[in-house]
Amino acid sequence: MAGRGQRNENAPGSARDRVLDAYETLLIEQGPGGATLDAVAASAEVSKGGLLYHFNSKESLVAGLLERLRDRSARDAALMRADPAGAVAYYLRTSVPGGGSPVGLTRTYLATLRIADGSGPGEAARETLATVDADGLAALREEITDPVLAWLVQLVGDGLYLRTLTGAPLTGGVSPDELHDALRTILADRS
Numbered sequence: 472m473a474g475r476g477q478r479n480e481n482a483p484g485s486a487r488d489r490v491l492d493a494y495e496t497l498l499i500e501q502g503p504g505g506a507t508l509d510a511v512a513a514s515a516e517v518s519k520g521g522l523l524y525h526f527n528s529k530e531s532l533v534a535g536l537l538e539r540l541r542d543r544s545a546r547d548a549a550l551m552r553a554d555p556a557g558a559v560a561y562y563l564r565t566s567v568p569g570g571g572s573p574v575g576l577t578r579t580y581l582a583t584l585r586i587a588d589g590s591g592p593g594e595a596a597r598e599t600l601a602t603v604d605a606d607g608l609a610a611l612r613e614e615i616t617d618p619v620l621a622w623l624v625q626l627v628g629d630g631l632y633l634r635t636l637t638g639a640p641l642t643g644g645v646s647p648d649e650l651h652d653a654l655r656t657i658l659a660d661r662s
Contacts, residue, residue, distance in 0.1 A: 487525040489515040491539055494532055495582035503586050508532070533592040537599040540583050543576040544603040550574065551610040558614040559624055559658070562607065563651050566628040567635060576603075581636075615658060624654060 493514035497506035508529060512522040526532040547565075550573065554561035571577040580603065587596040608625050615621040627650070633639075645653075 486515070486517050486521055487535075490517060490522055490525055490532070491535055494536060495578055498536075498582040498585040499578070503589060530592070533586065533595070536579065536582060536586075537595060540576075540579045540599055541602060543572070543574045543579050544606045546574045547572045547576045548606040548610045551607070552613060558610045559654060560651055562611060562624065562628045563631065563654070566631040577632075620658060624658075627654065 490511060494506055494511050497510055497514060501510075508522060509519060511532065512519045515522065522532075526535055551558045551561040556564075565572050565577075580600070583596050583600060586592050587600055604625070607628075608621060611621040611624055612618065615624060631650075
């Protein structure tokens with residue numbers, strides 16, 4: 472916590488946070504080619520020197536994004552574990568339109584996907600995405616002891632999320648609540 476008269480560089484709304492928000496937006500909307508340091512600084516409404524104060528290179532900006540993703544993933548997994556309706560309900564609910572993670576995980580995940588297919592930072596991005604997927608699966612495994620069933624639930628959530636991204640209809644007229652109930656029945660029958 473910052474003392475009196477000190478800034479908390481990682482506080483929401485801080486210049487560092489605005490830079491990361493701008494970087495995410497540019498990655499999502501324009502891809503890695505459009506996310507230059509100059510474009511990030513302009514979008515974050517900070518000087519290039521201000522950006523370089525927080526991230527002294529493009530590599531450190533990528534590292535900041537990946538750190539943010541890991542942090543948000545850990546917070547999201549904690550929320551999943553604490554959800555009164557259970558981890559499965561949380562995971563499915565946050566995989567559909569309007570139900571995204573309250574910690575901003577979805578947006579940071581999307582931005583990271585944009586750099587994951589390239590070389591250079593792509594490998595670190597892929598490793599971080601694998602960590603995020605493992606966080607979610609670990610939280611699901613606390614509710615679903617069968618590893619195959621837990622993975623299938625994760626894949627269902629991933630499929631819902633993909634359909635959300637592409638604008639495809641969700642589940643052929645089946646609501647997410649009905650899907651959750653059907654999965655609960657399957658899980659109960661397997662126990």
